[in-house]
Amino acid sequence: MASAHGSYYLPNPSPWPIVTSASLFLLALGTVLTINGIKLGPWLMLLGALGIIAMMTSWFGQVIGESESGAYNAQVDRSFRWGMAWFIFSEVMFFAAFFGALFYVRMFAVDWIGSNDILWPNFDPTWPTAGPKGPMPIAPGSIPGPNQFTPMGAWGIPALNTLILLSSGATVTWAHWGLLKDNRAQLITGLFLTVALGISFIGFQAYEYVHAYTELGLTLKTGIYGTTFFMLTGFHGFHVTMGTIMLIVILLRALKGHFRPDHHFGFEAVAWYWHFVDVVWLFLFIFVYWL
Amino acid sequence: MATATAHHDAHPTGITRWLFTTNHKDIGTLYLVFSLFMFFVGGTMALIIRAELFEPGLQITNPHFYNQMLTLHALVMIFGVIMPAFVGFANWQLPMMLGAPDMALPRMNNWSFWILPFAFTLLLSTVFMQDQGGGPAGGWTMYPPLAIQGGIGTDFTILSIHMMGISSVLGAINVIATILNMRAPGMTLMKMPLFVWTWLITAFLLIGAMPVLAGAVTMLLTDRHFGTHFFDAAGGGDPVLFQHVFWFFGHPEVYILILPAFGIISQVIPTFSRKPLFGYNSMVYATASIAFLSHVVWAHHMFTVGMPVAGELFFMYATMLIAVPTGVKIFNWIATMWRGALTFETPMLFAIAFVILFTIGGLSGLMLAIVPADFQYQDTYFVVAHFHYVLVTGAIVAIFAGAYFWLPKWTGHMYNERLGKWHFWLTMIGMNLTFFPMHFLGLAGMQRRVPDYALQFTDFNQWASVGAFIFGFSQLLFVILVIQAVRGGKRATAQVWEGAEGLEWTLSSPPPYHSFATPPVVK
Numbered sequence: 093m094a095s096a097h098g099s100y101y102l103p104n105p106s107p108w109p110i111v112t113s114a115s116l117f118l119l120a121l122g123t124v125l126t127i128n129g130i131k132l133g134p135w136l137m138l139l140g141a142l143g144i145i146a147m148m149t150s151w152f153g154q155v156i157g158e159s160e161s162g163a164y165n166a167q168v169d170r171s172f173r174w175g176m177a178w179f180i181f182s183e184v185m186f187f188a189a190f191f192g193a194l195f196y197v198r199m200f201a202v203d204w205i206g207s208n209d210i211l212w213p214n215f216d217p218t219w220p221t222a223g224p225k226g227p228m229p230i231a232p233g234s235i236p237g238p239n240q241f242t243p244m245g246a247w248g249i250p251a252l253n254t255l256i257l258l259s260s261g262a263t264v265t266w267a268h269w270g271l272l273k274d275n276r277a278q279l280i281t282g283l284f285l286t287v288a289l290g291i292s293f294i295g296f297q298a299y300e301y302v303h304a305y306t307e308l309g310l311t312l313k314t315g316i317y318g319t320t321f322f323m324l325t326g327f328h329g330f331h332v333t334m335g336t337i338m339l340i341v342i343l344l345r346a347l348k349g350h351f352r353p354d355h356h357f358g359f360e361a362v363a364w365y366w367h368f369v370d371v372v373w374l375f376l377f378i379f380v381y382w383l
Numbered sequence: 384m385a386t387a388t389a390h391h392d393a394h395p396t397g398i399t400r401w402l403f404t405t406n407h408k409d410i411g412t413l414y415l416v417f418s419l420f421m422f423f424v425g426g427t428m429a430l431i432i433r434a435e436l437f438e439p440g441l442q443i444t445n446p447h448f449y450n451q452m453l454t455l456h457a458l459v460m461i462f463g464v465i466m467p468a469f470v471g472f473a474n475w476q477l478p479m480m481l482g483a484p485d486m487a488l489p490r491m492n493n494w495s496f497w498i499l500p501f502a503f504t505l506l507l508s509t510v511f512m513q514d515q516g517g518g519p520a521g522g523w524t525m526y527p528p529l530a531i532q533g534g535i536g537t538d539f540t541i542l543s544i545h546m547m548g549i550s551s552v553l554g555a556i557n558v559i560a561t562i563l564n565m566r567a568p569g570m571t572l573m574k575m576p577l578f579v580w581t582w583l584i585t586a587f588l589l590i591g592a593m594p595v596l597a598g599a600v601t602m603l604l605t606d607r608h609f610g611t612h613f614f615d616a617a618g619g620g621d622p623v624l625f626q627h628v629f630w631f632f633g634h635p636e637v638y639i640l641i642l643p644a645f646g647i648i649s650q651v652i653p654t655f656s657r658k659p660l661f662g663y664n665s666m667v668y669a670t671a672s673i674a675f676l677s678h679v680v681w682a683h684h685m686f687t688v689g690m691p692v693a694g695e696l697f698f699m700y701a702t703m704l705i706a707v708p709t710g711v712k713i714f715n716w717i718a719t720m721w722r723g724a725l726t727f728e729t730p731m732l733f734a735i736a737f738v739i740l741f742t743i744g745g746l747s748g749l750m751l752a753i754v755p756a757d758f759q760y761q762d763t764y765f766v767v768a769h770f771h772y773v774l775v776t777g778a779i780v781a782i783f784a785g786a787y788f789w790l791p792k793w794t795g796h797m798y799n800e801r802l803g804k805w806h807f808w809l810t811m812i813g814m815n816l817t818f819f820p821m822h823f824l825g826l827a828g829m830q831r832r833v834p835d836y837a838l839q840f841t842d843f844n845q846w847a848s849v850g851a852f853i854f855g856f857s858q859l860l861f862v863i864l865v866i867q868a869v870r871g872g873k874r875a876t877a878q879v880w881e882g883a884e885g886l887e888w889t890l891s892s893p894p895p896y897h898s899f900a901t902p903p904v905v906k
Contacts, residue, residue, distance in 0.1 A: 100565075102485050102897065105395055105403035109494035116549070117501035120542035124505075127608040128535050151490070167564060171487035174560040182552045182594045189598025189628055193613060201621035212616075223612060223619030313610035316619030323602075323611065 101163045108151035115143025159358065160350060169357050176361040180368050183331070187372055190327065194320045194379065202316070222315025229317070236309035244304060244321060246381035249296050254377050256296070257332075260289035261370045264339075264363050274353050276346070283343040286366070290336035297329050324380055331369045338362045394896075402497070405489035406896065407474045408793075413496050414471030415786075419862070421463035421503065426855050428456035433817070433851035436844050439836050449834035450520035451510065451536075457523035458540070461640065462547045463503055465774065468782045469643040470495075470554050473582050475793060477558065479887035480576045482567025482905065484897040487560035495553035502546035509536035522832060524629060525600070527614040527622045531607050538607070541600045548593040555589035558582055567886065569905035573667070576885050577660060580667050581646030584674045588635045588642070591678070596632035599625060623688050630681035638677040640774060642670060644741075644781030645712060648734050650885075651784050652716050655731035656723030657882035662715040669708035669715075676705045686757045695754045702752035709745055713738060728880070729803035733784035736811060737777060744772030747822065762832070765825025771818045783810070783861070790868050791875035795893040798868040802860055809857035816850025 119140030125133030158164065164172075198219050205224060206217025215224040220243040222229065230236055232245040244250070267282025301322075304310040312322040342362050345351065351359050395403060404410060431452050435444050444452065474492065478485055486492045509518035516534020519525065530537055562583045566575070575583075602625065605611040612618025614625050653660045660666065682690060682698040690698075716738050725731070747769040751757050760766060783806075791797050820843035825831075829840045836844065875892040886903060887894070 099900075100484055103405050103490050105399070105405050106490050106493065107403050109490055110402050110497045112494055113497040113501050116498065116546060117505065120505060120546060124535065124538040124542055127604075128538060170564045171560045174563055175488055175491070175556050178556045178559055178590055179552075182556075182590045185591055186594035186598055189595045189602075189631075192595075192628060192631070193598075193602065193624055196624050196627060197620060201616075201624060202619055204621070205616055205619065221619050223615070223617055225617035226612070226619060312605075313612075316612050319605075319611040319613055319618070319620070323605065 100165065101158070101168050103158075106151070106154075108147050108154075111143060112147045112151070115140045115147060118143065156345065156350070156358070159355075164355075164357075169355070172357050172361070176357075176364060180364060183368065184372075187324075187327065187375075190320070190324050191375065191379070194324065197316050197320065220317040222317050226315030226317075227309060235307075241309040241314050241318070242307075243317060244300070244308070244310065244381060246377065249300050250377060250381045253293050253296050254373065256289050256293045257370050257373050260286045260293070261367055263289065264366050268359065268363055271346075271351055271356055271359060272353050276349075279351075280343065280346050283339060283346055287336060287339050287343055290332060290339060290366075293332055294329065294336065297325070297332075321380060324376055328369065328372055328376055331372070335362070335366050335369050338365060403493070405485075405493055407478050407486045407489070407492065407898070408894070408896075410486075410492050410496050411471045411474030411476075412793075414467045414474060417496070417499060418464050418468035418471060419865075421459055421467070422858065424507070425456050425459035425464055426858065428452045428459065430851060430855050432456065433848040435834050436836070437848040438845075439838055439841055441834060444834060446834050447517065447520055448513075450522075450832065451518040453832060454519045454521065454523050455507070455510070458506060458519075458544075459503070460774070461523070461636070462544075463499070465640050465778050465782070466551065467496075467499060469582075469585070469640075472578075472643065472647065472782075472785055472789070473554075473558055475789065476887060477561050477579060477582065478565065478898045479792075479890060479894060480579055480885060481562065481565055481570060482886050482899045482903045483561065483565035484899055484902075486557050487565050488557045491553055492557050495550045495557065498546050498550035498553075502543045502550065505539050505546065506543035509539045512536060524633070525603060525625075526629075527603060527606065527625050530603055531614065538604065541604050544600050545597055548597045551589050551593045555586035555593075558586040559590075562586075567899070567902040567905050573664070574905060576646075577649035577663070577666055577670075578643070578646035581642045581649070581670055584670050585639050585642045588639050588674055588677065592632045592635035592639065595628060596636075599628040599632060602628070623685070626685045626688060627682065630684045631678075633684065634681040635674075635677045637770075637773070638673060640778050641741075642674070644737070644778045645670065647781045647785035647788070648716060648737050651730050651734040651788050652719050652738075654788070654880050654882045654884070655726050655728060655734070656720045657725075658719055658723045659884075660715065661718035661721075662711070665711055666715055669711040672708040673705060676701060676708075680705065683752055683757070686754050687761045699752055699754045703749060706745065706749055713742055713745075724882075726881075728787075729798075729800060729807055730784045730788035732804070732807045733780050733787065736807075737780045737784060740772060740776035740780065740815075744769060744774075744777055747772060760825060762830060763825035764821040764829045764831055767831050768818050768821035768825055771821070775818065776814055780810075780814075783807075786861075786865075788880075789887075790865065791879045792887060792890075792892050792894065794868045795875055795891075796868045796870075796872035797875050797879075798864050798872065802864045802867075806857060806860040806864065809853060809860070813850050813852075813854025813857055817847050817854055818850075820844075820846050 117140070118136045122133045122136030122138070122140055126137060202217045202219065202221055205212050206215050212224040220229045222241065227236075227239045227241045229243050230240050232242060234242065236242050263282050263285040267279050267286065270276070270278025270282055310321070311318055339362055342359055345358065394400070401409065401413060431444065432449065435442055435449055474486065477483070512518075512535065516536055518536045519533060519540040521529040521533055521537070525537070525540070562575070562579055602611070602613040606613050606615065612620040614620050614622045616622070649660055649666060680698055680702045682694060683702045686695055686698070747765070751760055751766065751769055787798065787803055824840055824843050827840065829836055877891050878888045879892060886905070889903070890898060
């Protein structure tokens with residue numbers, strides 16, 4: 093199985109992994125110092141982030157160069173595929189932790205608080221809730237007064253965003269079909285549309301956040317509802333942003349003439365990732381916004 | 384940019400060899416040396432704990448520092464010693480056992496190692512911040528609300544755990560890609576050595592569990608600093624939620640710490656019994672069953688939090704079910720030795736000790752699985768005895784078995800067998816003297832995580848402390864032995880052990896830089 097297509101590519105020693113580790117260290121140290129109000133923190137974070145960006149351009153750039161020069165045989169390609177697939181699975185498990193938290197509080201914790209009349213008298217344990225000491229939820233569409241919040245509805249922007257993400261999943265697949273047929277125009281058009289849809293999604297999501305903070309009285313601190321809402325949609329939004337950046341890189345590579353019908357792991361990895369954020373969104377739409 | 388044609392030639396020397404390496408043997412060595420170093424760091428903390436517990440009352444530490452020591456001891460031993468040691472074994476052995484030139488993703492391999500020293504710098508630096516509250520002191524499980532009230536050390540811990548998690552996930556991805564994609568022609572899945580099988584399953588557990596831990600500590604961080612209410616009942620959250628998320632990671636984690644040990648033992652015992660492993664297929668299926676069950680038993684760590692009875696029953700029975708595949712394994716190891724031509728070199732001694740002592744740890748685990756009994760055992764030294772029997776006399780003993788087993792292959796020299804036997808017997812006496820009395824202490828009601836105790840527990844605690852110092856200092860023999868073997872000694876043959884079978888024993892000792900430049904054909 094191994095040597096059928098020439099030898100397996102073994103890279104030279106590389107400085108980039110340890111640069112990445114050091115940058116990660118600075119980012120982590122900077123984060124700790126920043127959230128504890130120590131002035132050096134943000135600078136260390138910046139330094140760490142710059143290191144990671146430098147690593148990404150150089151390390152990933154090197155990989156792209158090796159790929160385009162034909163160094164990778166089919167077996168290397170399979171290693172990359174296994175790697176990406178299981179990386180996405182690890183991301184699934186990360187989201188699972190937060191979905192698990194959401195289901196646990198909705199199924200158990202809130203009810204248990206409601207059934208404890210000694211500690212928490214007069215608490216109504218219906219979802220959405222910000223807990224016995226949090227602001228009270230009011231009906232969608234009404235203006236929250238002091239110590240009140242309006243839960244996020246499902247059928248305005250969130251439904252539109254669902255449509256946008258689902259369409260972007262279709263456009264990226266259409267682009268893939270173009271690549272397989274060696275139709276470069278279809279590939280580039282499809283990728284461009286996908287990027288445009290991704291950016292629209294992020295824009296709408298940002299608008300929704302501003303709306304929640306300024307008009308709905310809904311923030312990260314709004315009890316367990318605000319916590320789960322913003323943590324889940326926030327991590328998802330972060331992943332969409334990463335996915336969009338990855339798509340932009342793939343679009344630029346496509347414009348430079350990279351990828352062949354039989355050799356385009358980079359494209360497929362990003363497409364898989366994009367479908368993954370798409371599926372996570374469907375769960376978010378059902379369990380966070382709708383039900 | 385390196386060209387594709389020149390890529391086999393660069394061998395930097397000196398420090399850059401180790402910093403920039405993409406070679407599975409170099410990275411394996413880094414992991415193992417790191418693990419050995421951290422073994423002494425974590426061991427020093429254990430000895431501080433045992434010194435404090437030599438007598439009732441407070442002798443050498445204050446309670447806050449004691450709590451930091453026990454928290455850091457656990458984090459160091461789990462994430463800094465046992466896991467890196469197994470990854471080191473995987474790095475050295477997987478390509479050789481599979482007939483591959485190297486790991487599938489060599490640069491990522493370097494990255495997953497070099498995250499660790501930085502992560503532990505972050506974690507251990509907290510010891511030097513005593514004026515700011517010092518290191519994490521709420522136990523390695525970091526339960527809220529205590530963990531939410533901790534100082535800046537808790538934040539350092541959280542971020543360092545994020546880094547360790549990234550390292551583990553990357554390492555696991557590499558292991559899976561290597562095993563699924565780098566096997567020599569003819570090596571079907573059911574022909575793989577058992578060490579490879581156990582690591583494949585461990586890698587799946589890692590990818591399933593570590594991101595959940597990342598999620599759990601992220602929730603802690605946002606509850607501490609960003610006003611979320613995951614673990615705050617006033618906001619509709621629940622501190623017990625943390626325990627659920629944590630142990631959803633934590634229980635697969637204990638199998639991450641023991642499955643590769645099963646793999647090592649399954650290589651060592653057949654070699655020195657001069658017989659093939661008994662029940663290979665059942666070993667594979669048992670490992671997979673353990674891995675599956677490990678995901679549905681997490682709440683047995685939290686029987687006393689006030690779960691519904693249905694939940695307690697489910698988690699009790701599911702936990703007991705794990706004894707079945709584990710029993711299959713113990714049976715198979717003993718059946719492998721049955722009527723074998725046994726010899727008792729140091730690796731075999733450690734392997735036999737593993738089978739006996741791990742079984743003790745497994746049986747005390749069964750006792751803890753019984754809900755009403757657990758109500759009594761919870762948070763006593765019985766629990767401490769149980770998990771040290773599976774992790775020290777289990778995982779650590781298996782790591783020694785593997786180290787002695789493969790050291791001649793790695794260095795090209797036989798180690799000093801006499802010194803190895805001394806190390807074995809002193810370790811056995813020390814570790815059993817340390818941990819066995821803890822069973823009695825726990826059953827008699829001594830609480831864990833307290834630096835003081837009632838007078839009647841003194842005798843057993845003194846035995847344990849004496850045992851701990853014997854155990855700790857006898858590990859220096861191992862360091863001497865490894866240094867001797869690296870520097871010289873009797874040349875090892877390619878096969879090293881008379882009964883050794885498998886691809887790694889067809890390579891010279893030490894093996895060539897790229898293990899198998901052309902893949903062998905497995906019949």
